[in-house]
Amino acid sequence: MARSVKVIFLGGVGEIGKNMTALEFGDDIIIVDCGVEFPREDSPGIDAIIPDITYLRDNMHKVRGIVLTHGHEDHIGALPYYADEFDVPVYGTALTLGLVERKLAERGAGRIRLTQVNAGDEIKLGCFSVEFIKVAHSMAGACALSITTPLGIVFVTGDFKIDNTPIDGKKTDLQRIAEIGAKGVLLMLGESTNVERKGSSTSEMVVGQGLESIFVANPTKRLIIACFASSNYRVQQILWLAEKYGRKVVLAGRSMKGIVEVASRVGELKIPKGIIADGIGKLPPEKVVVIATGTQGEPSSALNKMSRGDFSKVSVGPDDVVVLSSTPIPGNEKSVYDVINNLFRKGANVIYEAMNEVHVSGHAYEEELKIMLSLVRPRFFMPVHGEYRHQFKHAEIARSLGVPAENIVIPAIGEVYGVGKSLKQHSNVPAGNVYVDGVVLEDGDAVVSDRRSLAEYGMLLILASVDAASGRMAGECEVIARGFNLTDDIERDIAGVVRDTVNGTDFDEDSLGELSRIVKKAVRKLFYRDRQFPVIIPIIVQD
Template sequence: MSHPHPELALPPALRDGAVRVVALGGLGEVGRNMAVIEHAGQLLVIDCGVLFPDDHHPGIDLILPDFSYIEDRLDDVQAIVLTHGHEDHIGAVPYLLRLKRDIPLVGSQLTLALIEAKLKEHRIQPYTYGVKEGMRETFGVFDCDFVAVNHSIPDALAVMVRTPGGSILHTGDFKMDQLPLDGRLTDLRAFARLGEEGVDLFMTDSTNAEVPGFTTPEREISAAIDKVFRDAQRRIIVACFSSHVHRVQQVLDAADRAGRKVAMVGRSMIRNMGIAADLGYLNVPDRILVDVKKLADYPDDKVVLICTGSQGEPMAALSRMANQDHRIDVGQGDTVLMASSLIPGNENAVYRVINGLMRLGADVVHKGNAKVHVSGHASAGELLYCYNIVKPANVMPVHGEWRHLVANGDLAMATGVPAANVVLAEDGVVVDLHEGQARIVGAVPCGYVYVDGSNVGENSEEILKDRRILRDEGFISVIVVIDAQTGKIAAGPEITARGFAEDAEIFEQVRPKIEQALADATANGSKDAYELQQVIRRAIGGWVGGKIRRRPMIIPVVIEA
């Protein structure tokens, strides 16, 4: 996908005094968040995250934003502002810094610590600039005011970006938990102050815009977690995001009350929780942590494991346990607590893991059958509060699938924002803010960039299409040796098929059809190997489609002898 909006032309040059906003990810999807703000020839990037692949992307490890829009203008980038430390907001930073390593990274203490650890694995030493709520800093022409917001990771920030051409308030991911575990509230007083000053464009988190009311406070699920610990007969295995500090804190506290030891499983979990503990964001009870290798020293009813894999990621610890491909053998009487919500697109993978664990005899507790997780995003009631407090001139919903963006736009209009001032855009769509009015003015190339092992950006949709065909439809190769002098078949056709339930003998039925098609083609003067390969492809493709109702990948090989 090189141009997601063919109905839109490339944008005109930015008018004097205007501000341009281009999302390179995060609009029309949950993940890959990245927005580029431009004014007076300078650029400011807000977030730079990854999207995790689904079943439609076989063999892909990560999906990055398309950097081509700014690739030739990296010297104009004044800073990358990171709103918080989740992978869908920071995971692509190493790939952007490969292009220019000295772009300043701006973020809170925990956010920068998490990205620095990640960059260390990529052997990149970043230039970082720490900020916290209440600070106001200038990066080129961009005057940035940082505001505390509550989310499912500590130290999240919203950012007010002021330029001579207008002001933009970007919430990042947030909710309005009135009883946060760390006592850090979303600063609605700051939102109100900024609203009084005047917000020309409000870019708001849309993930829960369809959910009525208010997001449940984190504290309310502690009782449900305690119940899981009381009822569990053997080991407890907790799966959550490796950056969900609040949830890990609740599990540590529950384990301490239950007299259980805790082992963390998975490199990212161990790394991130170590960082959070060192910086004081995670309070680890004395002597509660043990090495996973020493679990055998403790009775099963005194053990808790915290691991990754709550989204069904195939290589994560929980998936490998479900597949019996991990040092931890899940068995009868174990309790698995999946302490996260489903990211859209991951449903099938998650249910496969749940079914696999239950088949092994585990009791699986998840959001569908117990109140063991709450969202980190503002529901409709909270968004309405924000619109009424900020009173923005224009609104651009961000972070969500199209249905989420539409629902968020409807909420904005319900509070009095004119429909003409609610901008619904997707990745690559260019929005200009000029003289107080936000308008779509065009679109730029903005496709998926795939990470496949050590390859970045080399996989195309064609390659993925081939992989999907191989996975879903099977594979047939046909080898024929042609006499170069007479054009007649000297050997073959030799047919090899993979991925078919039918016996190999069934392909004997198509052999005469291939022979006849080749005879007709050579009789008509076709002797070129490529032309004869296409004859074979059409002959066997038509037969397989009609006989077996499949459209496999067909590899014809013609050898001249």
């Protein structure tokens, strides 16, 4: 028998998003989550970033199944891109799988075997047994996982909070978590997203109260409320308030309409009869509330289009109160505030978190993380789901609660740990970013690097011909610049370097490609001094 359970980190550590972890023992592997990371400003033209699954491809015969903690994009979003590669069952709760089905249909991906579970269910996958445990989060169907291995229990918190007044009445099952902790937990993987926030997170119910105060204070205004489409508890409260105050609800944004349909179909969203309107039509402002996508300033979202005047169904003006029921994800601040500024310019009154209690987090704060650690009482602890600073702070909390420092490890992407009698790094596997631009890019790092260079420094296209008989330049080269300030002096310098390089290099027709690489290297040296790095494309032909 193997002496340790391998824990393989393919995403979700040292970063926010792209959550994916695998457990391996002997001939069995199970995968926990398969998410995306949203593209950053330094990834131009990229739709999504997904985990590198090279190790899983090489060991696909061992993979017994995929278990999903919940249905947010950073936990399920990569599945459609890898659907054709995983011929294994995928387990999740009703809303989680409903959202997976929707994403598969959007991409036209091959159907994977989806198996619904409920909180409290236990499944067997090879040598692993996985129990799904109810936890509160910002969407329904979220679960922690108690994974029984041949060497002990691995407890995965997933994304969670401890909400004593949840909208659906389903609290984090602290009793069951305590029972599992009493059995003895070998290893805990604990989410770290909000570790820097002191105290405890606010209940989702508080958002309902904050939103209701806006309904009451603006009886003659049209209300436009932007929230994450997947935040079904938030949407539920808006629907209840619309019914209470006699307003029709208009859904704006493709994902909002789609996710509301899924949540309603699986019973996680109760839509009052007749409350949804197909469009605003001639409805007076005081009779309408619009629920829109676009809390993160996404260019194609409904709210962003409204702020630019490009959304045909809603024209924003002084009769509107716009509510952003969210906080900006790190990196999205500028996009979000651009939208807010544009909405103010159009005369709307804009309310966001800094001004009112219109958003609460779905992630545990420091005190809730302490409660979870105290209940689970793991022998070994690994902080996950956060940047390094979050993981570091979570590790400090674990130490303060009595977990020995030598039993705590902060993992990084691509690292493989063996856990049993000890917790030690076993090896490394290929890992990192796989970029999606409509399709999965084969050499994504190079593509993104070129795009960054193009955006920052521009491009130089160098056209030159050489005489076949003499092997020397035939005339002068032509230099075409795009996004680069090509002065006469620089153009002369480039022409001189190209001429000297070609005339000083032995080549034949079969080695023109190599000559182009030599020319590219020589021209690039011209710009080292000024720290400029344009994309250089030499095209050399033979006369």
